[in-house]
Amino acid sequence: MRRTARLLTGTALAVGAVGLVVTPAHAEGGGLRPVPSSVVPGGQVTVHTTACRDGGAAGDASAVGAGAFTLAPHERETxxxxxxxxxxxxxxxEIVATCAEGGRRVTGDLVVTLTATPGQVHPRGSVKTGVGGALGTDPVQTAAGVAALAIAAAGGTWLLHxxxxGDGI
Structure with missing residues (x-):
């Protein structure tokens, strides 16, 4: 068991180290960076790249259905x-841009979600199973249920006593 755990831990560390070595090399390539990287339908996205600093670029977001757009130089990026x-x-x-000078092609990923907040969505409310829940939305019904249970418990205790x-039932 320990040998398997050590093997798995060693493999995970090796994969993590390779990921750390590869990531900076990819980041220096001047890829396309959408902001925000996760957006809801109808949202606006700003795309940045350092690959096309000398001139503009032609962007293509037709994969998501947005079509063509233009990238212009702005400070140290486009x-x-x-x-x-x-x-x-x-x-x-995948969002694509082709630099005006040199024709370099850069890409970036955009995630479209149904929720405005990235991360896990937690369900809310009750499940309609027909069984019912412990607490309803009506406080009068809840109080009546608690009273019925208290009366049943008191009656059962009295009968057992x-x-x-030896008085019989």
């Missing part, structure tokens, strides 16, 4: 904007 269509389906889409004394 930026552009587009709006994700309200009909966009959830998923990960009577039977133990």
């Amino acid at each position: 930026t552009g904007r587009f709006r994700v269509p309200p009909s966009a389906q959830p998923g990960t889409y 009577r039977r133990a004394r």
Whole structure:
């Protein structure tokens, strides 16, 4: 068991180390960075890249259904904007830009979600199973249920006490 745990831990550390070595090399390549990286349908996205600093670029967001857009030089990078269509389906889409000078092609991923907050969505409310819950929305019904249970408990205790004394039921 320990040998398996050590093997798995060693493998995980090796994979993590390779990921750390590979990530900076990819980041220096001047890829396309959408902000925000996760957006709801109908939301606006700003795209940044350092690959096309000398001139503009032609952007393509047709994978998500937004079509073509223009990137223009801004300070030390090139930026552009587009709006994700309200009909966009959830998923990960590749956004592409082609630099005006040199024709370099850079890409980036955009995630379309149904919720405005990234992360796990927690369900709310009750499940309609027909069984009912312990606490309803009506406080009068809840109080009536508690009273019925208290009366039943008191009656059961009284009957058991009577039977133990020998009075019969």
